[in-house]
Amino acid sequence: MIAIQKRNNPLSNYPVMYSSDPDLVRDRLFGFYKATHFDIARQKSEFAVRANHLQIGGLGLSYCDYANDVTVGFGEDTFVRQIFNLQGEGQYTAGGRSAEIRGGKWTAVLPASTPLRLDFKAHYCQFVLRIEMSALLSNLGILIGQPVSRELVFDQTGARDPAMAALRRRVFDFANDFNARGAFFTDRAAAEVERMVIMKFLMCHQHSYTDLLLREPLPAGSSAVRKVEEFIAANWDKPLDIEKMAALAQVSARSLFRQFKKDRGCTPAEFAKGIRLDHARDMLQRCDAEISVTQIALKCGFQNPGHFARDYRLAFGELPSETLKRGRLPPHLPQ
Known part of the structure; x- marks a missing residue:
């Protein structure tokens, strides 16, 4: 065997x-x-x-x-x-x-x-x-900010090694995370992983739309960034919908990412992570004895508890388990 x-x-x-x-x-x-x-x-x-x-x-x-x-x-x-x-x-x-x-x-x-x-x-x-x-074409249209009007054809001469090595790591992490914790993933976490892998796949490979992906994106106004911030904050417990955000900003996803990075110093995904970390801390500070750090991490869209603990510590200076320990409600005293 x-x-x-x-x-x-x-x-x-x-x-x-x-x-x-x-x-x-x-x-x-x-x-x-x-x-x-x-x-x-x-x-x-x-x-x-x-x-x-x-x-x-x-x-x-x-x-x-x-x-x-x-x-x-x-x-x-x-x-x-x-x-x-x-x-x-x-x-x-x-x-x-x-x-x-x-x-x-x-x-x-x-x-x-x-x-x-x-x-x-x-x-x-x-x-x-x-x-x-169908998923490739949908995500490609979001990235370039226009309908995909011609055939998507991939270059067969070979992929770029550095980009492909990063995609390979992403694929393996995706497999390991889902194998270990997939039964606890929310629809939000699963949808975000799907989007992330497909968009990375499109960016890593040479194909008939690569010229549009590599061109200088059109600028987006700061008012568009504010609209997207408000949208993310209001929908933090839902999948990060890049298509809706790009439509709200009235630009391509790449233009939105660039303007967001310029105005806020982070990507929309990183901004969403900060919002979700805040909600996770709030839950940890007032949760009861029946819930765990992992359950809260998954509820807030973090599919990897180890990465969640690292990001939480960077954001708040302590591990989520320490916040949870302080936040547990005392047991009810008998009357």
């Missing part, structure tokens, strides 16, 4: 299959992943395949590992893929182009409209990031 232990494998709380039965594996690949082809090389060792999958709106992330040499094929679909190699040797073929999936690296963006063939050697492990085209 593959060396990764079942209990510790990535996204283990979102299992799709873990099996040494080739027929079951084939059924799950065809049924869940919509594969069109599955072939096992002559078995040199025990056969096993594990797959876990997390879906949040238009954003999907799968972990897969293979104990034997396999070939998997897929047809056209509604989403683009990008593969992040964790271990082992692999190769992909798409649109007449073949390339290795090197250890610790990543593929180009694999188009939705092109059939895909994957060839993996034994003990290969990967993450696959999948993003629906």
